[in-house]
Amino acid sequence: MKPSVATAIGVSLMAVTICGAQQPVDSFGDPLPQGAIQRLGTLKMRYGSVSALAYLPDGRGVVLTGPNVDIWDLAAGTVQSSTQVAKTTLTSVEMRPDGKVMLLGDASGIVYEWDPETKEIVRSWATEQAGLRSARYSPDGTRFLVAGTSPLGYMEYDLETGGKTAGGGVEFATTRCGAIYGPDGATVIMGGGYAHLLEHRVLATGELLGKFATNYEAKEIRLSPDRTCVLVGVESCAEEYKLSDYSLLHRYDPVPGEAGRCYTHGFAGMRNEAVLGLRTGSIHRYDRVSGGEVLRWMAHPSVIMALAVSPDEKYVLTYGGGLLVESDMDAGRPRLQWDRHGGPVQAIAFTPSGDRVISGSEDATLRVWDARSGKSLLRIEGATLGAYTLAVSPDGSRTAAGCKDGIIREFSLTDGTLLAELKGHLGFIRSLAYTHDGARLVSSADDGSVRIWSLKGDEEPVVLKGHLGGVLSVAVSADGSRVLSGGRDGTVRLWDIAQAREIKQHTAHRGWVEVVAFAGPEGTWAVSTGRDGKVARWDLQTGELVADIDNGGWTYDMVISPDGSRAYCTAATGANCWNLADGQKIAELRGHASGTLGLAVSPDGSLLATGAGDTSVLVWEAPAGQ
Known part of the structure; x- marks a missing residue:
């Protein structure tokens, strides 16, 4: 089949030449989107979706993504090839025992033998199994087994003739993981749900030998290397059963409740371990003998959906949270480590010098970056449960992070030391702003209050109350006398700090107000935006709505240029720039691999930074134009 445009983010970042000139690249050598001058972090080994993983005998990685097969040099962290094999999503992969070809199955029921060296299909079969979940070689290599949802059951085919040799139904309501061969290749073990999870049947006759395991749904099933047991991932753990009598051998239950849900697993035969x-x-x-845990480590920011153990059992390849990671099995850490966030970037700020960018992420860390070189200068830990808003002190020595646990933490930007914890809010801290003398910090949270x-x-902090629901944004006027706030009640409110009282209230928004800011000549305007996508401009002296701009959809963040003339608003994978x-509209900037969540503009207005769900920050030259 023809080589294709890769769906992997890492694959799509291949160097290209445009109009005879080399496209600008980031600090890792990967191309940048038009208008961007640097990427903080990297998109290497990031994918939008992965259905299955495998290893080639030489240790290279195999990734199924959509209809494509990607081959990775995992030691270098580079993709060697990306080839479209199918017309629809590939759902299953298994290496032939000799390692020369692999068996692939797609969702429509077509099964392929594919050569990873020539990138060619050796042969293919159109089976009767639509909704295909699995395709497996028989132990003797003469047949293959498929299973799926339409019809719900399994079918076996002869590799040489393509003829159907067996097939049957099951008593499940559904199947997620398909089926595997039993120990001798004469039986089939299929996983499903809901009353029971596993059925063991004779292939030739469909005779039910046993049905066992109960825990809602089988997520994945594998036969043990010694072919005596079956491992099944279930709703709250993984369980290993003996096939001799269907009794439970071990229940691997490292995390209580549904947090322990096991979508994927594997065996390390030489170690005699389940992974x-x-x-x-x-x-x-x-350990499969004692049932005890040998080692655990965090590899992903969220659920792991695919896993494969390397042939030499030194590494385990996993996919989760949009990230492909190969971990050292003994050390319990990634084989390759890049300076980047492990979760979405929720907040960004420039330092007063304009040459540093601070980013806050759901991974509970902050990072300090050189805006132009892309170098990570400092990693700050301790933003418990994630940093959702940031502010930098006017002297550039400190940063305040609003965390998901309801605590504001202030860190040194010199060495990352925790300087203070401000406690009093209940719920997410949503917004922070220093007063211009750096003596006070204004905050808002889901508890409906603004605190100074x-x-x-x-x-004791001054508490401003009036919003009905969470307060999502605050801004401080240039003279430090007034505060703007916006919240889930759809209102924008102006407060007098000295008197701790509300001065004005605006109600033109339909839905949450996500961001408020002072703008215009001498800060005489209030600008607000949010869920309704409207960018509203208010005259603070008269209280009148002067104008509104349609940003096109839910706007998560907005920043105003230092001269007060422009509004930058999150939009799709970048930002829109508006003349207030x-x-x-002055410009559209696009280039992230997922939606933009945060914005910041440099003090001189020359640079814009955008943070996104793809865990990276893009630094842009401010668009030209009036």
Whole structure:
């Protein structure tokens, strides 16, 4: 089949030449989108979706993504090839025992033998099994077994003739994982749900030998290397059963409840271990003799959906949270490590010097970057449960992070030391802003309050109440006398700090107000935006709505240029730039691999930074134009 445009983010970042000139690249040598000057972090080994993983005998990785097969040099972290094999999503992969070809199955029921060296289909079969979940070689290599949902059951075919040799139905309501051959190749073990999870049947006759295991649904099933047991991932753990009498050998249960859901697993035969990938993003090694845990480590920010153990059992390849990771089995850490966030970037800020960018992520860390070189200068841990908003002190020495646990944490930007914890809010901290003398910090949270903290002394914070629901954004006026706030009640409110009272209230938005800001000549405008996609401009003296701009959809963040003339708003995979005076769009910036969540503009207005769900930050030259 023809080589295809890869769906892997890492694959799509291949160097290209445009109009005879080399496209700008980031610090890792990967191409940048038009208008961007740097990427903070990297998109290497990131995928939008992966259905299955495998290893070639030489240790290279095999990734099924959509209709494509990608081959990776995992030692270097580079993709060697991406080939479209099918017309629809590939759902299953298994290497032939000699390692020369692999058996692939797609969702429509077509099965392929594919040569990873020539990138060619050796042969293919159109089976009767639509909704195909699995395709497996028989132990003697003469047949293959498929299983799926339409019809619900299994079928066996002869490799040489393509003729159907067996088939049968099951008593499940559904199947997620398909079927595998039993120990001698004369039986089939199929996984499903809901009353029971596993059925063991004679292939030739369909005779039911046993049905066993109960835990809602079988996520994945594998036969043990010694062919005596079957491992099944279930709703809250993984369980290994003896095939001799269907009794439970071990229950591998590292995390209580549904957090321990096991979508994928594997065996390390030489180690005599079971290897699990869990909903938590963690990998767990278990000894099959004692049933005890050998090692665990966090490899992903969220659920692991695919796993494969390397032929030499030194590594385990996993996919979860959009990231492909190969981990050292003994050390419990990634084989390759890049400076990047492990979760979506929710917040960004520039330092006053304009040459540093601070990013806050759901991975509970902050990073300090050189905006132009892309170098990670400092990694700060301790933003418990994730940093969802950031502010940088006017002198550039400190950053405040609003965390999911309801605590504001202030860190040194010199060495990452935790300087202070401000406690009092309940729920997510949604927004932060220093006053311009750096003596106070204004915050808002899901508890419906705005708080003004004194950073000098032990004064109790001033609490501003009035919003009905969470307060999602705050902004401080240039003279430090007033605060703007916006919240889930759809209102924009103006407060007098000294008197701790509400001055004005605006109600033109339909839905949550995500962001508020001062703008215009001498800060005489209030600008707000949010769920309704409207960018509203208010005259703070008269309280009138002067103008509104349609940004096109839910707007998560907005920043105003230092001169007060422009609004940058999150939009799709980048940002829109608007002229506030006449409401005209100046530019569209696009280039992230997922939606943009945060924005920041440099103090001189020359640079814009965008953070996204793809875990990276893009730095852009501010668009030209009025």
